[in-house]
Each structure stands twice: as structure tokens, then as C-alpha cells.
Amino acid sequence: MGHIAVMNAQVKIPGPPLWLLLELTYRCPLHCAFCYNPTDFARTGPELPTEDWLRVLREARALGAVQLGLSGGEPLVRDDLELIVAEAHRLGFYINLITSGVGLNETRIAALKDAGLDHIQLSFQDSSKQMNDFLSSTRTFDLKSKVAALIKQYDYPMVLNVVLHRLNIDHVEEILNMADRLGAEYVELANTQYYGWAWHNRDQLMPSRAQVERAEAATKRFRERIGRPMQIYFVVPDYFERRPKPCMNGLGSIFLTVTPDGTALPCHAARMLPGLEFPNVRDTSVKHAWFDSSGFNHFRGDDWMKEPCRSCPEKARDFGGCRCQAFLMTGDAANADPVCDLSPHHHLVTEAVAAAGEERLRPAEEKPLVFRSPANSATLFP
Amino acid sequence: MSADPINDANPINGTSIPAIDRRFRLQWEAAQNAHVLLYPEGMIKLNASAGEILKRCDGKATLADITASLEQSFAASGLSGDVFAFIAMAVEKKWVTLLS
Numbered sequence: 001m002g003h004i005a006v007m008n009a010q011v012k013i014p015g016p017p018l019w020l021l022l023e024l025t026y027r028c029p030l031h032c033a034f035c036y037n038p039t040d041f042a043r044t045g046p047e048l049p050t051e052d053w054l055r056v057l058r059e060a061r062a063l064g065a066v067q068l069g070l071s072g073g074e075p076l077v078r079d080d081l082e083l084i085v086a087e088a089h090r091l092g093f094y095i096n097l098i099t100s101g102v103g104l105n106e107t108r109i110a111a112l113k114d115a116g117l118d119h120i121q122l123s124f125q126d127s128s129k130q131m132n133d134f135l136s137s138t139r140t141f142d143l144k145s146k147v148a149a150l151i152k153q154y155d156y157p158m159v160l161n162v163v164l165h166r167l168n169i170d171h172v173e174e175i176l177n178m179a180d181r182l183g184a185e186y187v188e189l190a191n192t193q194y195y196g197w198a199w200h201n202r203d204q205l206m207p208s209r210a211q212v213e214r215a216e217a218a219t220k221r222f223r224e225r226i227g228r229p230m231q232i233y234f235v236v237p238d239y240f241e242r243r244p245k246p247c248m249n250g251l252g253s254i255f256l257t258v259t260p261d262g263t264a265l266p267c268h269a270a271r272m273l274p275g276l277e278f279p280n281v282r283d284t285s286v287k288h289a290w291f292d293s294s295g296f297n298h299f300r301g302d303d304w305m306k307e308p309c310r311s312c313p314e315k316a317r318d319f320g321g322c323r324c325q326a327f328l329m330t331g332d333a334a335n336a337d338p339v340c341d342l343s344p345h346h347h348l349v350t351e352a353v354a355a356a357g358e359e360r361l362r363p364a365e366e367k368p369l370v371f372r373s374p375a376n377s378a379t380l381f382p
Numbered sequence: 383m384s385a386d387p388i389n390d391a392n393p394i395n396g397t398s399i400p401a402i403d404r405r406f407r408l409q410w411e412a413a414q415n416a417h418v419l420l421y422p423e424g425m426i427k428l429n430a431s432a433g434e435i436l437k438r439c440d441g442k443a444t445l446a447d448i449t450a451s452l453e454q455s456f457a458a459s460g461l462s463g464d465v466f467a468f469i470a471m472a473v474e475k476k477w478v479t480l481l482s
Contacts, residue, residue: 016413018425064412064414066409066425094409094421094425096422118420119421121423157405159422159423
């Protein structure tokens with residue numbers, strides 16, 4: 001998510017948090033094994049009450065935030081979603097609802113439209129009922145198809161998001177055909193990024209290089225064949241690259257996430273980074289969190305960098321990649337993202353990719369997927 | 383950008399009425415000191431002249447009206463080539479729809 005074109009190089013004085021993501025809840029009717037939410041979400045504190053979310057909106061907008069993502073978990077489980085949307089609209093946000101579709105009936109979509117919601121991004125897990133329902137560990141495919149029709153009926157741009165991984169990436173052509181049938185205007189084929197539950201299930205979710213190449217070729221063929229405008233974003237899985245992604249455009253540069261319990265983070269996954277103070281908006285202003293907390297300041301600029309990043313001519317382009325990925329794979333968030341082939345830890349990435357390419361049992365038979373659920377979270381973190 | 387404003391292949395002329403495409407929202411952002419175009423999960427920050435042109439694309443004014451308004455506001459003349467070229471680009475990028 002987040003196609004914001006801004007020339008925002010390394011800056012000493014941070015610009016505004018242009019992109020505000022509110023994770024309104026960790027509650028979710030789906031149980032996707034590739035979810036980026038933290039695996040310990042079951043022990044998160046209580047969700048922020050409505051008035052705190054409204055204050056966060058006002059404070060962030062005053063700083064210059066303009067793109068708003070409402071996500072989770074499933075944001076529709078909050079019955080104050082319409083109130084939050086209405087206040088965001090009054091303030092001038094462009095409001096994106098990022099949803100599984102579960103809970104979006106005609107009453108609610110009409111109320112959300114009325115409140116000023118600008119766009120709905122609907123997730124599908126696969127092109128078939130069987131695979132969609134297996135991968136989300138629910139029976140939701142038919143419901144999602146109905147929601148897609150409602151989105152059209154209410155004149156929203158049809159934006160589909162499908163997270164790709166080993167178990168569905170071979171269905172890219174069918175997924176795109178489904179998107180065409182549903183009348184999609186934008187399709188995001190987002191290869192899994194390995195955080196949270198996806199990190200836990202990485203070996204079972206990682207596609208082989210041959211799968212990725214076939215999927216890219218299928219996407220290219222579809223683009224050439226389709227006879228109407230459809231914007232397809234194929235987000236290449238970074239493990240298959242030689243340079244890291246410019247994660248979040250540099251931490252603390254554009255993105256501000258607030259988690260269900262009110263923790264302010266410079267990216268959805270950053271809570272895992274050790275030694276940083278991530279303030280809670282219950283007891284601090286958004287302005288203080290963004291400008292003054294160590295959690296946001298630590299990885300601004302390049303003083304934190306180690307070699308090979310520090311002296312790298314490309315450091316202003318990719319900011320050393322993803323801090324969370326560096327931490328998860330090397331144990332030190334200040335290391336180069338191991339996706340970079342200049343990283344001394346790059347072999348950790350190439351080994352994972354090589355393992356995914358080996359002929360072997362279907363990975364789910366070797367080691368079962370752990371689906372995202374409060375029960376599994378509590379088991380992992382007793 | 384060197385689109386010829388008076389060209390048979392170019393449907394854009396002084397009577398064309400441009401409007402911001404329904405997929406986009408044009409908005410002034412004080413924090414960025416710029417007009418921006420907002421769309422699903424994205425934003426395009428506009429430079430000053432692009433913002434001045436697009437804010438006049440209200441679905442009522444013709445390109446001739448828009449050009450005249452710009453020339454008056456900025457005490458300039460001969461802007462039509464630049465304005466037409468920008469609108470041609472904006473139509474190609476689907477920021478703008480021509481109503482006639």
C-alpha cells in the first residue's frame with residue numbers, strides 16, 4: 001500500500017506524516033496465515049475509545065496528514081467506524097478503508113458513503129472459493145463476491161488486493177480474470193512480506209523463483225490482453241531482489257501507524273524493534289510522538305547506519321532497506337537489510353529462496369500453517 | 383511536452399471543457415504549500431502552475447476561459463500552448479476528463 005510520489009530525500013527536519021494508518025482493532029473474522037499483524041496480538045491492551053481516535057485524526061491532520069488508511073484487523077468490527085470516517089472527512093482526509101469485506105452490508109456501505117468514505121480496498125485470498133476459504137480459514141468467498149457488487153453499486157472505484165504466496169501464486173491468471181469479472185479498476189498483487197504471522201509461516205509461504213517468474217509473465221500477458229483500463233500493481237517479493245525496498249521511504253519520513261491500543265509506530269511492524277520508545281497516543285500528542293520520540297527519531301537520517309550502508313552511494317535511495325527485516329533476520333535493526341547483496345547476511349535470503357525452490361513435499365504437509373487467531377496467538381505467547 | 387494545440391489529431395481545443403476525473407480529488411494542502419491530487423492510497427503533489435490550471439477545471443469553464451483567467455491572474459499572455467499541452471498530458475494520465 002502507499003503509492004505516494006513525493007520527493008522526500010533524507011531530511012534533518014522531518015516533514016509531515018502524510019500517510020496515517022489507523023489499525024482500529026486486531027479483531028478479525030479472517031485467520032490468514034500471511035497476516036503481518038504481530039503474532040502476540042492476543043496480549044495487546046484494550047482498543048482506543050472513539051474519542052481518542054477522533055483526537056488522533058485532528059492532531060495528525062493539523063500536522064499535514066492527508067491520506068488515511070483504516071485497517072486492522074477488520075475495521076468493520078468497530079461500530080464507530082462511521083463516526084471515525086465522518087470526522088476524517090470533515091477534516092479533509094482522503095479515506096481508504098482496507099477490509100476483508102466481512103461485515104460490509106448495504107446499510108453500512110450506505111452509511112459510510114454518506115459519512116464521506118473515499119475508497120474501499122477489498123481483499124481476496126484467491127480466485128476460487130475453495131482456496132480463498134482455505135487460506136483465510138473461513139467461508140467468505142461468496143460473501144466477498146457480494147461485497148464487490150455492493151462496492152460497484154455505490155460507485156466506488158473497485159480496488160482488489162490479493163496477497164500472493166507459494167499456495168496461490170500459480171493462480172495469478174485466474175485471480176486477474178476474477179478481478180476482470182468483478183470490474184476491478186485497480187488490482188494489487190502483493191507478494192507476501194514476511195512479518196508477523198507471515199514470518200512465522202515463512203517457509204511454507206515462500207514461493208520458488210520459478211513460481212515468481214511465471215506469475216510475472218502471466219501478469220504481463222494479462223496486461224497485454226485486457227481491453228479496458230485496469231491498473232495492476234505486481235509488488236515483487238523483495239527476497240528475490242538484489243537491492244532492498246526503500247521501506248516506508250525511510251522510517252519516520254511519511255508514515256505514521258497507530259495500533260489498536262494507541263501505540264504510535266513509524267511502520268506497522270516496528271513495535272518489534274528493541275530499545276526504542278514508542279509513545280502511546282493515550283498520553284501523548286501525535287505531534288510529540290512524530291517529532292520528539294526516540295521511536296520516530298532513531299532511524300531518521302543516516303547516523304544510525306553501519307557498513308556497508310554508511311558509505312554506500314545508494315543509501316539515499318533505499319535507506320538501507322527495512323529495519324524490521326534486518327532485525328528479524330540478523331538480530332540487529334541497524335544492519336543492512338539482508339535482501340541487499342552487499343549485506344554480509346545476504347546468504348540468509350538466498351538460502352531461504354533456494355530452499356523454496358527445492359523439490360520436496362508440499363510445505364504444508366511438512367509443517368502445518370499456523371493461522372492467525374487469538375487462540376494461536378495465546379498458544380505462541382502464553 | 384510539445385503537443386500542438388491546433389492539430390487535427392488533437393481533440394483538445396478552446397471549447398473543450400475539462401473536469402477533474404471522478405477517480406481523483408484535487409485539494410489544497412497548506413502543510414505542503416501545494417495542490418495535490420488524491421486517489422486510492424496515493425497522492426500526486428502538483429507544482430504551482432499545474433495546481434493553478436487544475437483548480438480551474440471545474441467542469442464548466444472552457445479551455446479558452448481557463449487560459450484567459452490564468453493570463454489575467456498572472457498578468458501574462460500567450461499561455462494557451464502551455465495550458466493545452468498540460469491538459470493533454472493530464473487527460474493522458476486520466477487526471478482530467480473532457481466533457482466536450
